[in-house]
Amino acid sequence: MTPFLSNKHDQTSWADYMASCAQVARNPGLQRFYAAGVPDPQTPIGEVPLVALDLETTGLDAVRHGIVSVGALPFTLERIPLAQSQYWVVQPRQPLSEESITFHHITHSEIEIAPDLGDILAELLEVLAGSLVVVHYRNIERPFLNRATRTRMGENLLFPMIDTMQLEARVHRKRRWAWLKRLSGRPSASLRLAESRERYHLPFYTGHHALLDALATAELFQAQIARHYSPQTPISDLWC
Amino acid sequence: MNTELLEIRDHLGRFAPFDRLSDELLDAVAGEVQVSYYRADTEILARDQETHELCYIRSGAVEMYRRSGSLYNRLSEGEIFGYSDLLRRRGVQFPVRAIEDTLIYFIPEAVFERLCEENDDFADFVEEGGSALKTTVEQQRHNSDMMTSRVRKLIRRYPTMVEPSATLQETAIRMRDESSTSVLVLSFPDEDQSQQFTLADGQSWKLAGILTDRDFCTRVLAAGVTPESPVTEVMSKDPITVQSEESLYEAMLCMLRNNVHHLPVLHRRRPIGILHLSDIVRYETHSSLYLVSNIFSQSNVEGLRRLSVEVHSAFVQLVSEGADSQMIGRALSSIGRSFTRRLIELAQEEIGPAPIPFCFMALGSMARDEQAIVTDQDNALVLSDDFVAADHDDYFLKLATFVSDGLAACGYSYCKGDIMATNSRWRQPLSVWKTYFSTWIDEPNPERLLDSSIFFDLDGVYGEEVFVEQLQDLVASKASQSPLFLAAMARNACNRTPPLGFFRTFVMEKDGKHNNSINLKRRGTAPFVDLVRVHALACGSNAQNTFNRLEAINKARILPEGGSARLGHALEFISMVRLRHQVMDIEAGQQPDNNIEPESISSRDRHYLKAAFETLSHAQKFIKFRYPIPTKGRRTET
Numbered sequence A: 001m002t003p004f005l006s007n008k009h010d011q012t013s014w015a016d017y018m019a020s021c022a023q024v025a026r027n028p029g030l031q032r033f034y035a036a037g038v039p040d041p042q043t044p045i046g047e048v049p050l051v052a053l054d055l056e057t058t059g060l061d062a063v064r065h066g067i068v069s070v071g072a073l074p075f076t077l078e079r080i081p082l083a084q085s086q087y088w089v090v091q092p093r094q095p096l097s098e099e100s101i102t103f104h105h106i107t108h109s110e111i112e113i114a115p116d117l118g119d120i121l122a123e124l125l126e127v128l129a130g131s132l133v134v135v136h137y138r139n140i141e142r143p144f145l146n147r148a149t150r151t152r153m154g155e156n157l158l159f160p161m162i163d164t165m166q167l168e169a170r171v172h173r174k175r176r177w178a179w180l181k182r183l184s185g186r187p188s189a190s191l192r193l194a195e196s197r198e199r200y201h202l203p204f205y206t207g208h209h210a211l212l213d214a215l216a217t218a219e220l221f222q223a224q225i226a227r228h229y230s231p232q233t234p235i236s237d238l239w240c
Numbered sequence B: 001m002n003t004e005l006l007e008i009r010d011h012l013g014r015f016a017p018f019d020r021l022s023d024e025l026l027d028a029v030a031g032e033v034q035v036s037y038y039r040a041d042t043e044i045l046a047r048d049q050e051t052h053e054l055c056y057i058r059s060g061a062v063e064m065y066r067r068s069g070s071l072y073n074r075l076s077e078g079e080i081f082g083y084s085d086l087l088r089r090r091g092v093q094f095p096v097r098a099i100e101d102t103l104i105y106f107i108p109e110a111v112f113e114r115l116c117e118e119n120d121d122f123a124d125f126v127e128e129g130g131s132a133l134k135t136t137v138e139q140q141r142h143n144s145d146m147m148t149s150r151v152r153k154l155i156r157r158y159p160t161m162v163e164p165s166a167t168l169q170e171t172a173i174r175m176r177d178e179s180s181t182s183v184l185v186l187s188f189p190d191e192d193q194s195q196q197f198t199l200a201d202g203q204s205w206k207l208a209g210i211l212t213d214r215d216f217c218t219r220v221l222a223a224g225v226t227p228e229s230p231v232t233e234v235m236s237k238d239p240i241t242v243q244s245e246e247s248l249y250e251a252m253l254c255m256l257r258n259n260v261h262h263l264p265v266l267h268r269r270r271p272i273g274i275l276h277l278s279d280i281v282r283y284e285t286h287s288s289l290y291l292v293s294n295i296f297s298q299s300n301v302e303g304l305r306r307l308s309v310e311v312h313s314a315f316v317q318l319v320s321e322g323a324d325s326q327m328i329g330r331a332l333s334s335i336g337r338s339f340t341r342r343l344i345e346l347a348q349e350e351i352g353p354a355p356i357p358f359c360f361m362a363l364g365s366m367a368r369d370e371q372a373i374v375t376d377q378d379n380a381l382v383l384s385d386d387f388v389a390a391d392h393d394d395y396f397l398k399l400a401t402f403v404s405d406g407l408a409a410c411g412y413s414y415c416k417g418d419i420m421a422t423n424s425r426w427r428q429p430l431s432v433w434k435t436y437f438s439t440w441i442d443e444p445n446p447e448r449l450l451d452s453s454i455f456f457d458l459d460g461v462y463g464e465e466v467f468v469e470q471l472q473d474l475v476a477s478k479a480s481q482s483p484l485f486l487a488a489m490a491r492n493a494c495n496r497t498p499p500l501g502f503f504r505t506f507v508m509e510k511d512g513k514h515n516n517s518i519n520l521k522r523r524g525t526a527p528f529v530d531l532v533r534v535h536a537l538a539c540g541s542n543a544q545n546t547f548n549r550l551e552a553i554n555k556a557r558i559l560p561e562g563g564s565a566r567l568g569h570a571l572e573f574i575s576m577v578r579l580r581h582q583v584m585d586i587e588a589g590q591q592p593d594n595n596i597e598p599e600s601i602s603s604r605d606r607h608y609l610k611a612a613f614e615t616l617s618h619a620q621k622f623i624k625f626r627y628p629i630p631t632k633g634r635r636t637e638t
Helices: A013-024 A030-035 A098-104 A108-112 A116-129 A138-153 A164-174 A176-184 A193-199 A211-226 B008-013 B023-032 B081-088 B107-116 B120-126 B130-140 B168-177 B213-221 B247-257 B277-283 B286-296 B302-306 B310-320 B325-351 B389-409 B430-442 B447-453 B467-480 B484-491 B521-538 B545-555 B561-585 B603-626 B631-636
Strands: A048-058 A067-075 A086-089 A132-135 A161-163 B034-038 B043-047 B053-059 B059-064 B073-074 B094-099 B104-108 B184-187 B194-198 B204-212 B262-267 B270-276 B359-363 B378-383 B425-427 B456-462 B502-503 B505-510
Touching: A013 A030, A030 A116, A048 A086, A048 A138, A067 A211, A067 B456, A086 A116, A086 A211, A116 A138, A116 B043, A116 B378, A132 A211, A132 B631, A138 A161, A138 B502, A161 A164, A164 A193, A164 A211, A176 B302, A193 A211, B008 B023, B008 B561, B023 B107, B023 B194, B034 B631, B053 B081, B053 B107, B081 B107, B081 B120, B094 B130, B094 B286, B104 B107, B107 B120, B107 B603, B120 B130, B130 B603, B168 B184, B168 B213, B194 B262, B194 B270, B204 B213, B204 B262, B213 B302, B247 B277, B247 B286, B247 B325, B270 B277, B277 B286, B286 B302, B286 B310, B286 B325, B286 B505, B286 B545, B302 B310, B302 B325, B310 B561, B325 B359, B325 B456, B325 B561, B359 B467, B359 B603, B378 B389, B378 B430, B378 B467, B389 B425, B430 B447, B430 B467, B430 B484, B447 B484, B456 B467, B484 B521, B484 B603, B502 B603, B521 B603, B545 B561, B561 B603
Parallel strands: A048 A132, A132 A161, B378 B425
Antiparallel strands: A048 A067, A067 A086, B034 B104, B043 B094, B053 B104, B059 B073, B059 B094, B184 B204, B194 B204, B262 B270, B359 B378, B359 B456, B502 B505
């Protein structure tokens, strides 16, 4: 069963999937995470605890590249409390290229003293457990996290996510004449984090820091709900 | 918190009052921030809602409303709200709505309280209205050494003093032996004990005069007075003195105003030294002092005109040395008076002495000792009641024309309303002036009220100052007894209103409309002056300076407790912003004016200006109730 590969998955399957994982998981951290489960799909988004998550990686390919930092920020539709933010620099098992150093502003020396992702995983899972994770572009966070646990513990780490990029794509695909614009070769709206935020008049942040991007994602999600949805929207309309 | 969230910290650190927090406090704030997004047109705080957070606008804009639904404030990036409710531990007083998509940083009450406790500047900033302005105004003052240094600091030696029986030669010998450049002449005390003091030997004395080494040249040798003559014959009688605990600025202004270079310094009544112009100049260079003494050494209008360009640099120096608005107003008025006096002297050299006594009278800002760098001339002539138009008017018209043209040449432009002694209406004997003033007070109409607001700030500049004093007394005693006049003046004082505040690069009016710039005189200082004049007239004060009037008002207890101090602080703040912007204009090589563009006002100044405008607005509302229109006199209103 691979619900994460399908966009039109059965709405009850996430809860079932998490429950079954909880039964077979060997790693205690993973076991606790799965056991915390997910909220009922009909729960209004306004009532669900959320966590914005962002990974900075050495590249885009989960097989060849590794994670260098993790930012996590628990929040709700009403408030994003910075005091609860979490940030880790971790040592990727893949070599760090020069480009990615300038990109993430994380240096070799920082990396050298950083722990392995495996050492902070339990902490991270504790932050995520029981909350709905919000990311911008799930095709980084989801495969990289899964790959990292598979290589370290031989187990999967898969869970439902809200992807603000996908929510943004929905808005722009829905637009009338969007197909015509595409045909006429006009550039379609960029779905990148900074450009998406701009459409909601959110301030510009210097990007590519895991915690700041997590905050940027949380703010974007609040804005998307305020403009296109409502706190009553069931989470099943939003997650994937 | 994670120090990685520098974006938040740095943004806060750019705006008042966070800009003056220590790094440690700023980290503490940033770490506790809670973020929330509001779409345009949604409510952020509802009326009476319980609140436990300070709100900071990270991006976007909000509006606050009064209970009546009218606009209270419009705020944008970097501004805060919600603090007054937190301070007073009450529900939300002014509901807040986002008028654009807005990102708010909420700062928890505990952090807010810590900031108020640990940072005075922060505490002052969030304290509403009066007290915050007070601290800010006082802080500006404390930055100036000249304002805080006392006269006694410059007193190095005991003064040379001689008894009334001393001859000029004996006096000169004492001066030589003690190498002093001036000497104080004492006399035996008379019935008036107010000026008496006792020296170490137990003998009682009174200060009778002063004689300087310059006087030995001009009054003794040049005049052929013999060395055996008594010193009392040539001394300057009843010298102007200064108290030892006065500030150096006070001493400087005293020299400016009276054009004297030696000031006996008294501790209580006893002379403890003599302050010389050079002592102050050595302490700090003072172009205004040089300027005034130079004015009196000019022998023609062209010389005065050349000198007048230095008024700007004297002004810039005063402001940069941290003088307050009252000091600057007095210094500039002294300079203006000196030009006027010198012009009258020059005129008389040309047209001869006056056929009858007269007083040249200053009106408006010069009379109030509140002259600004941008000013026009308002003056008039009060003539002796011996005035016969056919015989005398020609002379006084010539005098008035000479002075008025001279002032215009020196940068004091002609009065647009023709309030100048060149206008025959304003060149009249004392009795006519008394009739004018009585009629204006008894039967006010719009024109007379306008005249009153100019002429009831009046002061003598040259000649028989007692004429003007009589007029001041008449106004003071008569106006206070005329409820109708006061009511009409009170309404007039509300004609020019302050704006609500600032929003981004605009001036925001009470109806929410925007303007590109604000005239800080028309919308700020002038309405204050008008308002204070009414109260001062009501309490029968003949003070002319607005701050002196506020003191009189305070003593008369016309305003609620602390009211006159609040007005003073608000006026001082607006005045200083105006003066600092004029300095900026001058330094940028532009003509200084009273118009200020909001983009050149710092976030801190905006915050305090808003509070000062609010103080003015409240005072304008109050004054209408304080001086109601008497029912009988209703017909003459409007």
